[in-house]
Structures are given as C-alpha cells and as structure tokens.
Amino acid sequence: xxxxxxxxxxxxxxxxxxxxxxxxxxxxxxxxxxxxxxxxxxxxxxxxxxxxxxxxxxxxxxxxxxxxxxxxxxxxxxxxxxxxxxxxxxxxxxxxxxxxxxxxxxxxxxxxxxxxxxxxxxxxxxxxxxxxxxxxxxxxxxxxxxxxxxxxxxxxxxxxxxxxxxxxxxxxxxxxxxxxxxxxxxxxxxxxxxxxxxxxxxxxxxxxxxxxxxxxxxxxxxxxxxxxxxxxxxxxxxxxxxxxxxxxxxxxxxxxxxxxxxxxxxxxxxxxxxxxxxxxxxxxxxxxxxxxxxxxxxxxxxx
DNA sequence: AGTTGGTCCATAAAGCAATG
DNA sequence: CATTGCTTTATGGACCAACT
Numbered sequence: 503x504x505x506x507x508x509x510x511x512x513x514x515x516x517x518x519x520x521x522x523x524x525x526x527x528x529x530x531x532x533x534x535x536x537x538x539x540x541x542x543x544x545x546x547x548x549x550x551x552x553x554x555x556x557x558x559x560x561x562x563x564x565x566x567x568x569x570x571x572x573x574x575x576x577x578x579x580x581x582x583x584x585x586x587x588x589x590x591x592x593x594x595x596x597x598x599x600x601x602x603x604x605x606x607x608x609x610x611x612x613x614x615x616x617x618x619x620x621x622x623x624x625x626x627x628x629x630x631x632x633x634x635x636x637x638x639x640x641x642x643x644x645x646x647x648x649x650x651x652x653x654x655x656x657x658x659x660x661x662x663x664x665x666x667x668x669x670x671x672x673x674x675x676x677x678x679x680x681x682x683x684x685x686x687x688x689x690x691x692x693x694x695x696x697x698x699x700x701x702x703x704x705x706x707x708x709x710x711x712x713x714x715x716x717x718x719x720x721x722x723x724x725x726x727x728x729x730x731x732x733x734x735x736x737x738x739x740x741x742x743x744x745x746x747x748x749x750x751x752x753x754x755x756x757x758x759x760x761x762x763x764x765x766x767x768x769x770x771x772x773x774x775x776x777x778x779x780x781x782x783x784x785x786x787x788x789x790x791x792x793x794x795x796x797x798x799x800x801x802x803x804x805x
Numbered sequence: 806a807g808t809t810g811g812t813c814c815a816t817a818a819a820g821c822a823a824t825g
Numbered sequence: 826c827a828t829t830g831c832t833t834t835a836t837g838g839a840c841c842a843a844c845t
Contacts, residue, residue, distance in 0.1 A: 717837090720818060730828050735819060737827090747818055747836085769808065780838050785809055787837080795809065 538703040539692075542628040542636060544752065545743050550677050553622035553658045558582070562616050565608035571623040572634055574680065575599040576645070576655050579618040583610045586641045593617075598651065598684060599642045602634040620655035624677055629743035636696050639688045646687075654680050699741055702727055706738075706746070710753050717777045718750050754778075755791050762800040769796045 551571055558580070565585075575584070577593045584591045585608040586601050592612075593599050601607050603625065611617070626633040645651045657676045663669030692700050705726055710718055723746050724734035738746045754776040761772045773784035788796050 732819085732821095732829075733827055736821095739819085745819070751836095778837085781807085782809075782811095782839090783837050786811090789809085797808070 537707055538700045539636065541703060541707060541749075542633070542742065545628065546633065547625075547627040548674050548677055548681075549625045549627075550658065550673050551623040551625070553620075553655070553673070555618075555620050555655070555659055557618045558611060558616035560611045560614060560616050563610040565610060566606065567608070568604055568606050569601075569623070570603050571625050572603045572632065573599075573601040574620075574622050574624070574684075575601075575617070576620040576651055577617055578620065578652070580615045581613055582617045583608075583612045584641075585609070589641060591642045593642055596645055596648050597642055598645050600639060600684065601641065602639075603632050604635060620652070620659065622655075622658055622677070626681070627743075630741050631696075636693060636700070638691045638693045639685070643684070643688055651680075651683070654683070703742060706749070710750055714750075714753060714757055714777055715775050717779075720746050723750075751787075751791075755788070758784075758788060758796070759792070759799065759803075762796055763803050772796065 555578075562582070575593065576598050577595050579595050581592065581594070584593060584599055584601070587605055587607075591599065628636060654676055658673060658680065661669045661673040661676065663672050706723055709723065709726055713722075720735060721731050723738075724731040727734060729737060735746055738744075738749070742749070744752070758772055758776045761767055761775060765772075767775070769785065770781050773779075773781045776784070778784035778787070785795055788794070788799070792799055794802065
C-alpha cells in the first residue's frame with residue numbers, strides 16, 4: 503500500500519493566497535480570476551428548460567420561492583415588480599432581467615398593464631455548481647440593440663431545425679449567444695463565498711501550468727492546498743467537476759495541441775514537454791483524447 | 806530515425822467507510 | 826470539515842513489433 507505523506511516543504515514556495523474578506527467580492531478584472539472561471543467553463547453544460555413569449559395577466563405573482571434554474575426576462579412592454587434576494591426592481595421595456603438559481607425571489611404584476619415579455623429558464627452547470635453560483639452579475643440591464651435581442655429570444659422560443667437534434671442544438675447555441683451578450687455588458691465578480699475555492703483552483707492551475715513538463719502528481723497538488731490526498735481528490739472533483747488527475751491530463755493535451763499547431767518540435771519533444779516520458783504512451787493517449795495521432799493532428803490544424 | 810500500436814503489470818489515482 | 830486505512834480501478838512506462 504502506498505503511504506501518502508504530507509509534504510510541508512513543497513508548500514513554502516507557493517503559499518495559498520488568502521482572500522481579504524471584502525464584502526463585495528473580487529471584481530473579475532484580473533486574468534487570474536478569469537483563468538479559474540474559464541477552467542470551470544471547460545465543462546459548462548447548458549440546458550434550456552423552457553422559453554416563451556408571454557403576455558402576463560394581472561394575477562402574475564409569486565413572492566417567495568427559490569428555483570433551481572436561472573431565468574431571463576426580456577421585457578417588451580408593461581410594468582411589474584421583481585425581487586431577487588433583497589433587491590427590488592421595477593424593470594422597464596427594453597431591459598433584460600436576470601434571476602440566478604438558488605436565490606430567493608419574488609415577482610408580481612403591479613398595475614393593469616402587466617408585462618409582455620420573453621422569458622426562459624435555463625441552467626449553466628460548471629463543476630459542482632451553476633455558473634451563477636460562482637459569479638455574481640447585475641439583475642437588470644438596459645439592452646442597446648433591442649431588435650437583435652428580440653430576434654435571439656424569438657429563435658430561442660421557436661428554434662429552427664430540420665430534426666429534433668438540430669433544433670435542440672440551435673436552441674443551445676442561441677442561449678449561449680444571449681448569455682454571452684449579457685455577460686459582455688455587465689461587470690462580473692467572483693461571489694465572495696466562492697472566492698476561496700477560486701483561489702484554490704488558481705493555485706492548482708498555476709502550479710500545473712509551471713510543472714507540466716514534469717509529471718504532476720495528485721499528492722503534490724494536495725500538498726499545495728494543505729489537504730490530505732484522498733480528501734483532496736474528492737474535494738476537487740466535487741467542486742470543479744473533474745478529478746485532479748483528469749484536470750492535469752486536460753492541461754497536458756491542451757499544451758500538446760498548442761505545441762503541435764504552433765511549433766515544429768518533434769513528437770518526442772512535445773511528449774517530453776507535456777510530461778510524457780514515453781512517446782509510445784503519448785501517442786496512444788493523444789489518439790484516445792483527440793481521435794487523431796499527433797502527426798495527423800498537426801497535419802490538419804497546423805497553420 | 807521517427808512514429809504508431811499492442812500487451813503486460815507495478816503503482817498512482819480514485820472510491821469508500823469509519824472516525825475525530 | 827478533514828483525516829485515515831483499505832479496496833478497487835485505471836494509468837503510464839517498459840518492451841516488442843511494424844510501418845514510413
């Protein structure tokens with residue numbers, strides 16, 4: 503049996519950064535935070551559970567509930583009231599409202615002119631949580647190009663495709679486009695209660711990045727976070743949706759692909775730079791992951 | 806020489822349950 | 826929440842063969 507020793511000495515040169523505990527959370531201005539989020543986005547799973555264009559009635563109302571899906575309202579006309587956590591909003595036509603999953607919400611008509619709106623329910627799974635359990639965004643924004651947003655929602659509501667398969671894929675594509683447009687126009691911050699996890703993911707990311715040419719063991723990574731290897735594996739997988747070892751391998755493949763596309767290094771050299779002592783194994787692994795042998799891949803994608 | 810592929814097997818990684 | 830001991834699973838390196 504392998505004894506997993508806890509190696510304190512390997513921690514010193516890379517101490518985990520403590521989050522400073524500010525209430526607002528960290529604005530995602532640094533590439534460091536974006537890095538962790540884009541790591542999470544590697545296994546983003548998007549699902550649209552419903553999408554409609556609805557003329558609400560005056561009894562449109564629910565004042566206390568917590569859905570397990572996110573919602574967008576794109577207001578076309580009318581007026582109404584929305585609450586997310588303790589923030590109350592009176593959205594106007596032309597505004598896009600976002601209500602994150604797992605937060606307490608309420609909504610109500612407030613006059614005899616209830617909302618006419620596009621709306622959708624969707625999830626954006628990233629690791630253990632929904633993307634919006636990692637990041638915080640404003641709940642209501644003005645949309646500049648209202649025609650375009652209307653078109654997108656129309657496509658979301660009535661996705662076009664010559665088969666159920668294509669229709670579903672189109673719908674996901676449109677949902678992603680709406681999401682991207684939304685995220686493009688809002689400040690994104692790391693949610694405070696997730697910042698420690700984001701920091702931890704960043705520590706792992708940086709270490710793996712720097713040591714990819716060596717073989718990075720799970721024990722080393724566990725030591726970085728001062729956690730027992732067995733616990734670390736479970737922790738990492740639960741939070742980030744991928745086992746540490748698979749994460750490292752993903753990084754190795756990303757680097758291998760880049761090297762194959764952008765350099766003329768031999769396969770042997772690429773293997774060495776991505777932590778494979780053995781070219782045979784590198785080739786086999788690469789084919790398993792990409793469906794191509796390294797030289798095939800280079801032939802297809804190298805510029 | 807360089808690359809790809811197959812099989813074997815030691816051991817690292819992952820999973821599990823008990824415990825503090 | 827985190828650690829620990831134990832079991833199961835999967836990986837990756839060694840070695841060999843074939844092909845360009």
